[in-house]
Amino acid sequence: GAVVSQHPSRVICKSGTSVKIECRSLDFQATTMFWYRQFPKQSLMLMATSNEGSKATYEQGVEKDKFLINHASLTLSTLTVTSAHPEDSSFYICSARDRAPRELFFGSGTQLSVL
């Protein structure tokens, strides 16, 4: 199946710093990518839909100035957690759709720990 690469896999940072997470579709073009957040033993919560060449669409309750999304090419979307705080600590995971209808492929996730 298609491959979605996500980096870094783990980040530990100090409170107040910004962290960038990359999501790449390796063998297909993805006009749309999705960013999720997952707390321990909980479900995946959609944060935003990343659209190539346009602004991301954020879900209700997600601060767009806090979680900056850039989808500058058909194979790369980035999520930047700005001025991170301990409450931002979570597992962040992206997904992208191949040409095959409806099937989503997920990145390997990024565990963010803010001290």
Place this chain on the structure above:
Amino acid sequence: GENVEQHPSTLSVQEGDSAVIKCTYSDSASNYFPWYKQELGKRPQLIIDIRSNVGEKKDQRIAVTLNKTAKHFSLHITETQPEDSAVYFCAATPRGGGNKLTFGTGTQLKVEL
């Protein structure tokens, strides 16, 4: 928007037994229902999916059933094995939703020897 409920939250079965996980959805326009398996700290993996024009789909030991009238769908795993132990998520996406999945709350399946 769509709301997906999933039960049970934890499920423990003996190796070789069957496991059933159930989900309900709220949006009657939803027409695609995937199931994902997620091992601890890893990415969700699609294991089976079903579209609203089909009532049942089977892939070896895994099957999914869909009842559009009642708006519920279920995952069935037969002859469970220890490697089936993981968290399973159901999801739904509405027609025209562009893969915007709404996930269920997850089921921790433990297959005991």
